Amino acid sequence: MYMQKKGTLLQLSVVIVGLLSLLPLQAASVKPKLVLQITVDQLRGDMPTAYLTKMGKGGFRYLLNEGVVYKDAHHNHANTETIVGHATLATGALPAVHGMIGNVWYDDKLERLVYNVEDSRYPLLSANGDVNQKTELDPTQRTAKSSGRSPSNIQVSTFSDELMIASNGKAKVFGVSVKDRGAISMAGHMGKAFWFSKKAGEFVTSSYYYDKYPEWVASWNETKPTKKYHQKSWQLSQAQKGYVFAKQDDQEWETKLPGFGRTFPHQYGDMSNAYFNTFLTLSPAGDELTLDFAKAVVNNEQLGQDDITDYLSVSFSSTDYVGHIFGPSSLEAEDNMLRLDSTLANLFKFIDKKVGLDNTLIVLSADHGAAEVPAYLSSLGMKTKAVAPKEWDKAPSMEALKKQFGFDTALIKSYFHPYIYLDRALIAQRKLSLKQVQKAVAVEVSKFDGVALAVTSSDIEDGNTPQDYLHTLVVNNHSKNRSGDVYVVLEAHRFVADMEGLTVAATHGSPWGYDTFVPLIFAGFKIDDEIIYDRVSTTDIAVTLSAVLGIKAPSGAQGKILKKVLDTD
Incomplete structure (x- = not known):
């Protein structure tokens, strides 16, 4: 009788175990020890496979062969800039909700442009880390009046915030990047962020996160991590004849920075050179430094070492900087992709050793895609050129509007793509209708060369915009308190090449497919490989990660759960 009952119980336990294996992932007791979210700046959706035949096994091949690969993932907002995309990836919300509508926006109260993560209340901990410097490549940072940084401008919670809330603050949350906005946005309001200071040549943070640097960070910086590049150069990683762009190392449209040049090898020069650290970020070295610091975070903060x-x-x-300077279709961009592949392989090997890839849920995507250089397209037969908004206010039609409205100064107070800012104080002083002036300017601007669409903020807020694709993406980007008076969409393959005096080869920031199209791959923890061709949105990432962990989605999240990621059959 006892043996019979024992056999029955054994059979029942087998059945129960079998049934448990069929439960959705979020219902299971086992969760990943680490969520590793990788964002590659300016990685258009086609790029991971563009040079795959020359790549190894451990980087992009691992993701593509072992992961759930979404082949048609897009951002659903119009201004495809760095902070906008990063904040969307972090929050699962559209810019209209998370509030990060551009790398900069005009603040009426401060009467100046504001950099997205600047915050004078929280200065940098490093005395050498002030970002206000002439050697800074990224001109958007020059708009910041303080080196202080925080995530305070993000108006909703991030996935990482929700992870902290669900764990009662016990989860360890870190964001690392060369760019401050790339680290800060993903670490959220509750995590810790570190970024690379081109002036100091080290990874820095602000007083928002710490009263003083952890000892391991100070020690890491004291090793002078950039020293290994002293008097070295960026050289091709493979034989040049095997590259797609092997014969196009010197293209006339590439930006030729003094000392760095536009042909291989690109010299980093002496550490004492004011541009040394900037040159590192214009090459795969920027990603290598980011990887090294990320490893130090995992080691010293013991990430993924408990339940x-x-x-x-x-x-x-680096992909972003290289794309801006040389263009996404260049020998430099091609070699950077090969080196990025090696960097990813290095990262995955390290994580496998420290945490285990089976214990790590990996998601890779991008903050935006990339536009081709107009001159490159022209060389292939598509005639196109850059746009010059600085000339708009001087056009005869705008002069006529000034006369009509009684303006003796510029009607367009400033233009910082994609927004036109009008002189609202003067409009109010002359008792003019803001809506009327916005509409009149939008009508005239829409006639200029290279402009596809000009949408007023008043029309967006009044619900008077068409329901077509482009207008929808513009509306998704609108924040009442931050957006400008008129949103300008340039024609496809047209862009502003001048970035506050720095002429770049290519840029991004449009609602066209090449800028919204990004890779989206989940791999690692209990992920079965599959290729999915359904259209998905980058807002889906944060809610899917939340579902995997069984926690609530970020407060402004608007995406849908990607069910295949939760399918463990």
Whole structure:
């Protein structure tokens, strides 16, 4: 009788175990020890496979062969800039909700442009880390009046915030990037963020996160991590004849920075050179430094070493800088992709050793895609050129509007793509209708060369915009308190090449497919490989990660759960 009951219980336990294996992932007791979110700045959706035949096994091949690969993932907002995309990836919300509508926006109260993560209340901890410097490549940072930084401008919670809330603050959450906005946005309001200071040549943070640097960070910086590049150069990683762009190392449209040049090898020069650290970020070295610091975070903060899920965001920035300076279709961009592949393979090997890839949920995407250089397209037969908004206010039609409205100064107070800002104080002083002036300016601007669409903020807020694709993306980007008076959409393959005096080869920031199209891959923890061709949105990432962990989605999240990621059959 006892043996019979024992056999019955054994059979029942087998059945129960079998049934448990069929439960959705979020219902299971086992959760990943680490969520590793990788964002590659300016990685258009086609790029991971463009040079795959020359790549190894451990980087992009691992993701593509072992992961759930979404082949048609897009951002659903119009201004495809760095902070806008990063904040969307972090929050699962559209810019209209998370509030980060551009790398900069005009603040009426301060009467100046505001950099997205600047915050004078929280100065940098490093005395050498002030970002207000002439050697800074990114001109958007020059708008910041303080080196202080925080995530305070993000108006909703991030996935990493929700992870902290669900764990009662026990989860360890870190964001690492060359760019401050790339690290800060992903670490959220509750995590810790570190970014690379081009002036100091080290990774820095602000007093928002710490009263003083952890000892391991200070020690890491004291090793002078950039020293290994002293008097070295960026050289091709493979034989040049095997590259797609092997014969196009010197293209006339590439930006030729003094000392760095536009042909291989690109010299980093002496550490004492004011541009040394900037040159590092214009090459794969920027990603290598980011990887090294991310490893130090994992080692010293013991990420993934207990039963509470930790979070690490690594945002690689070199692809963006290389794309801006040389264009996405260049020998430099091609070699950077090959070196990025090696960097990813290095990261995955390290994580496998420290945490285990089976214990790590990996998601890779991008903050935006990339536009081709107009001159490159022209060389292939598509005639196009850059746009010059600085000339708009001087056009005869705008002069006529000034006369009509009684303006003796500029009607367009400033233009910082994609927004036109009008002189609202003067409009109010002359008792003019803001809506009327916005509409009149939009009508005239829409006639200028290279402009596809000009949408007023008043029309967006009044619900008077068409329901077509482009207008929808513009509306998704609108924040009442931050957006400008008129949103300008340039024609496809047209863009502003001048970035506050720095002429770049290519840029991004449009609602066209090449800028919204990004990779989206989940791999690692209990992920079965599959290729999915359904259209998905980058807002889906944060809610899917939340579902995997069984926690609530970020407060402004608007995406849908990607069910295949939760399918463990």
